[in-house]
Amino acid sequence: MQWVCSIKGKLPSMSPQIQTQIDVSLTERNRVSALFRIILVMPMAIFVASFAPTDLSTSRSNYMAVGFLVLPVALAIVVRQIYPTYLLTFNEALLSLQTRVDAYLLLLTDEYPSIEENDVVSVTFPPVNAKELNRWLPLIKWFLAIPLYVVGFAYLIYAGILTLIAWFSILFTGNYPETCAEGVVGTIAYWNRIVGYALLLVTDEYPTFSL
Numbered sequence: 001m002q003w004v005c006s007i008k009g010k011l012p013s014m015s016p017q018i019q020t021q022i023d024v025s026l027t028e029r030n031r032v033s034a035l036f037r038i039i040l041v042m043p044m045a046i047f048v049a050s051f052a053p054t055d056l057s058t059s060r061s062n063y064m065a066v067g068f069l070v071l072p073v074a075l076a077i078v079v080r081q082i083y084p085t086y087l088l089t090f091n092e093a094l095l096s097l098q099t100r101v102d103a104y105l106l107l108l109t110d111e112y113p114s115i116e117e118n119d120v121v122s123v124t125f126p127p128v129n130a131k132e133l134n135r136w137l138p139l140i141k142w143f144l145a146i147p148l149y150v151v152g153f154a155y156l157i158y159a160g161i162l163t164l165i166a167w168f169s170i171l172f173t174g175n176y177p178e179t180c181a182e183g184v185v186g187t188i189a190y191w192n193r194i195v196g197y198a199l200l201l202v203t204d205e206y207p208t209f210s211l
Contacts, residue, residue, distance in 0.1 A: 003027040008185075009021070017196060017207060018200075018202065023121075028035070029110060037104070045105075048064075069122055073201050078139065083128050100120070106188075107170060108185065119208050142198050147209075149194070152191055159183060164179070
């Protein structure tokens with residue numbers, strides 16, 4: 001019987017941050033799928049990249065970017081102190097999709113990432129009331145988050161090492177070490193909180209530096 005461990009990014013209780021939870025398959029993993037994971041994930045990676053901004057003058061897309069609706073949100077908060085519900089819904093759905101792709105790519109699950117929501121990956125936004133948000137912070141949040149980016153890149157290296165260890169473990173034993181899973185899920189959750197604070201502007205609470 002396969003053992004699945006539900007891992008959630010660690011946050012203080014009642015913290016108004018994006019919550020990320022991933023059900024990680026620890027045993028009876030698909031070794032063939034893990035071996036060719038980078039190839040298998042390409043269709044979904046291209047789908048996510050299709051949301052990236054496109055420069056029509058050169059017919060090129062920025063495949064490193066995800067098309068979150070950031071500028072319209074910032075303008076709505078600064079000018080009208082409103083977070084339009086349709087922008088919130090789109091950004092939440094896109095971040096959830098990106099997280100499902102990340103979870104599959106980083107070997108946390110063998111379930112191919114679905115276009116629609118599923119029970120394996122859960123990304124939950126805090127309640128958003130634009131009237132309670134500082135209407136001027138969207139102008140500088142990207143700058144205030146620079147220390148978070150620096151620490152986050154160190155966490156990405158850490159998660160990459162853990163994923164490599166887990167990859168070898170799956171190939172030789174068919175199991176994903178739980179300690180590796182905690183670090184990788186924690187890194188994904190950390191970056192989701194940064195995105196929620198600096199880009200999607202769903203909270204004014206500065207994210208913690210811990211996983």
